[in-house]
Amino acid sequence: DAKTTQPPSMDCAEGRAANLPCNHSTISGNEYVYWYRQIHSQGPQYIIHGLKNNETNEMASLIITEDRKSSTLILPHATLRDTAVYYCIVRVPIIQGAQKLVFGQGTRLTINP
Amino acid sequence: KAGVTQTPRYLIKTRGQQVTLSCSPISGHRSVSWYQQTPGQGLQFLFEYFSETQRNKGNFPGRFSGRQFSNSRSEMNVSTLELGDSALYLCASSLLRQPANTGELFFGEGSRLTVL
Numbered sequence: 001d002a003k004t005t006q007p008p009s010m011d012c013a014e015g016r017a018a019n020l021p022c023n024h025s026t027i028s029g030n031e032y033v034y035w036y037r038q039i040h041s042q043g044p045q046y047i048i049h050g051l052k053n054n055e056t057n058e059m060a061s062l063i064i065t066e067d068r069k070s071s072t073l074i075l076p077h078a079t080l081r082d083t084a085v086y087y088c089i090v091r092v093p094i095i096q097g098a099q100k101l102v103f104g105q106g107t108r109l110t111i112n113p
Numbered sequence: 114k115a116g117v118t119q120t121p122r123y124l125i126k127t128r129g130q131q132v133t134l135s136c137s138p139i140s141g142h143r144s145v146s147w148y149q150q151t152p153g154q155g156l157q158f159l160f161e162y163f164s165e166t167q168r169n170k171g172n173f174p175g176r177f178s179g180r181q182f183s184n185s186r187s188e189m190n191v192s193t194l195e196l197g198d199s200a201l202y203l204c205a206s207s208l209l210r211q212p213a214n215t216g217e218l219f220f221g222e223g224s225r226l227t228v229l
Binding site: 043049 | 117146148155156157158161169171203205217218219220221222223
């Protein structure tokens with residue numbers, strides 16, 4: 001699985017959009033970009049994933065550059081409950097027997113009131 | 114729909130003892146994987162089970178083992194505990210046979226093990 005690089009920490013004001021970057025310059029053609037987050041003392045929570053098109057769900061938007069070497073997770077209206085560590089992971093789609101996720105150090109996002 | 118349930122949530126053991134942790138996946142999920150989380154090493158993959166068979170294994174010593182039952186529930190065991198085994202142990206389940214372009218693992222709250 002490709003290696004990702006994320007800033008160790010970020011701050012964002014409540015109500016503003018939080019934009020979390022991720023570099024994955026060695027991503028291969030069949031690898032997807034996944035985002036998970038971990039709120040303190042809880043298990044990681046899936047947020048969103050994508051291959052090359054931008055994706056949006058009820059939690060966030062994922063913007064992937066055309067060359068796929070980087071992506072940005074956008075939380076459109078951040079709340080205090082969005083304070084968490086956000087992990088960007090690139091990997092091939094899940095197939096039988098390949099559930100392994102490789103977590104980096106992630107970005108610690110703090111939403112300030 | 115109930116989430117992934119892990120028991121116990123907290124436990125304290127002493128060096129040399131062994132521990133068994135339990136994980137009940139979401140109903141219908143047949144794949145269960147385990148992760149160890151420590152402040153120094155972060156989240157690391159331990160192993161993954163599907164249909165009672167270990168399908169993938171991380172880089173951990175043989176003291177770490179697991180199994181899966183016919184009802185998809187899983188247990189992991191750590192023998193001869195060391196201080197460095199103190200960690201949050203997380204279980205995740207997923208529904209295989211889903212479209213290949215999904216990647217959602219559902220994690221439990223974890224079992225926090227302290228080794229004294």
